[in-house]
Amino acid sequence: MPNGRYSLHTDTGPAGHGPVLLGEERFSCAPGPVGWRYVSKxxxxxxxxxxxxxxxxxxxxxxxxxEVRSGDWQVRGGAVDGVAWVRSAADDPAGEQAVEGHDRAHGFTGTSPAFLVATARMLGLAVGASSRVRLVELTEPVLAPRTVDQGWQLAGVDVHDTDTGPLAVERYLVADLATGEQRTVHLAGDVVVAAPGIELEELASPPNAWPARPAD
Structure with a gap:
């Protein structure tokens, strides 16, 4: 299971200064028996x-x-006629005060780069194609769920020479359809190479090639 490290920072910093480092995410990810798994801290x-x-x-x-944990909260969920989840306090392991939720969304999103990979691979866009996607965003640190609508376009694929051979990097334009704000996300296989607030700092081995989707 290859591992790596992302640095996380604000898009901009105080006047006259650059982005502010928020921390880092250390991760492992790989294809598995059913699809793909990503774990991180x-x-x-x-x-x-x-x-x-x-x-x-x-x-x-x-x-x-x-399963996402942040501060004093945790959320467990999955795809169930859309997506369903249970949000509970970390000091309530029995879930006595847990709150359940459901939305006819396609998936989840949040701070972790894992969610960018998941959305891009779920859409499976061809170069030049675009799609609209509805996601449940888990806002940190309290993991409050809210529904967002995004527009994704695979704008192009750039090939870079590396020590291990050519690396295809996909360039996505991702728009928040409520605000019109747009950002560019660069993906290679199952790794985010760069995105606003995210930089890939270390990777122990080349990104995993994404397996072909099964026929409908």
Whole structure:
């Protein structure tokens, strides 16, 4: 299971300064028996654990199982006629005060780069194609769920020479359809190479090639 490290930072910093480092996410990801799995821990600059992510996708890149922990909260969920989830406090292991939720969304999104990979692979766009997708966003640190609509376009694929051979990097334009804000996300296989607020700092081995989707 290859592993790596992302740095996480603000898109912009205070006037006259660059982006502010928020921390880093150390991750492992690989294809598995049913699809793909990603596990990670996010650390503050002082080494404090901020969050953990455990995401398993099925063969069609839908969230088979998802567990995110942040601060005093945790959310478990998956694809059930859309997506369903249970949000509970970390000090309530029995879930006596847990709140369940459901939405006719396609998947989840959040701070972890894992969700960018999951959405791109679920859409399976050809170069030049675009699609609209409805996602449930888990906003940190309290993991409050809210529904967002995004537009994704695979704008192009750039091939880079590396020590291990050519690396195809997909360039996506991702728009928040409520605000019109647009960002560019660069993906290679199952790794985010770069995106606003995200930089790939280390990778122990080349990205995993994404398996072909099963025929409908």
């Amino acid at each position: 996010t650390y503050a600059p002082d080494g404090t654990v901020l969050a953990t992510t455990d995401l398993t996708l099925d063969s069609r890149s839908r969230p088979l199982r998802m």
